[in-house]
Amino acid sequence: MRQNPERRTALLDAAIEVLADQGARGLTFRAVDQRAAVPTGTASNYFPNRDALLTQAGRRVFERLDPGPEVIGESLALPRTRASVDRLMHEMVGRITAFPSGHLAMLELRLESTRRPELRAVLTEQIKTNLQENIDFHLDTGMPGDADTVVHLYLALNWLIIERLTLPDLFDEARTDALITSLVDQLVPPR
Missing domain, CATH: 1.10.357 (Tetracycline Repressor; domain 2)
Known part of the structure; x- marks a missing residue:
């Protein structure tokens, strides 16, 4: 797993935007990579699976609120x-x-x-x-x-x-x- 905290935060913020725009079904690693404007495959280097991405995006919403x-x-x-x-x-x-x-x-x-x-x-x-x-x-x-x-x-x-x-x-x-x-x-x- 990658450990760049700023990149992880940017990916989680992108995941929030994808969830809001496309719903949970639209939340893919590729969609997060595109929204965060990072190379394809970046999100999958930071999150072991989609469940981890969903869970951490939920925590990030609370941080931002x-x-x-x-x-x-x-x-x-x-x-x-x-x-x-x-x-x-x-x-x-x-x-x-x-x-x-x-x-x-x-x-x-x-x-x-x-x-x-x-x-x-x-x-x-x-x-x-x-x-x-x-x-x-x-x-x-x-x-x-x-x-x-x-x-x-x-x-x-x-x-x-x-x-x-x-x-x-x-x-x-x-x-x-x-x-x-x-x-x-x-x-x-x-x-």
Whole structure:
């Protein structure tokens, strides 16, 4: 296996784009090589098989969607109010929809995981970990609401994101913003 981390990352980013554009069935080593603009055979030197490529592409989506220390620092400085949760939810939806190929690739990976138990296990563990980190952050920082509040927001906003990415004419930007605020108002207790 090759060990050039920059090349591996470029191949995984190309795999995400292929998944978003062509679906899981279109994800081949050749398609990844072409998207990454590398010589044919490069991806197969970095990934032992297609399952490894799928699994690592899923992990890469989560890396790219991570808010980073700046956003975390900003959120720690916010007052512990419903309005702050609203602001954070708007930021999250904006960050995710700004990387549409990542979320679309994740949808493809979720569908593919129904046929690939190893991929299902990896995605389940990654999403479970991310959800628990969100719950812990919410509770540890003293934001209003409990663990169920976070889970409800996660479920509702994930579907709103899917609508924005797959049927963008269903809810325009203003309606999306209003729906986020409405969900927060209904799910997060006032403080």
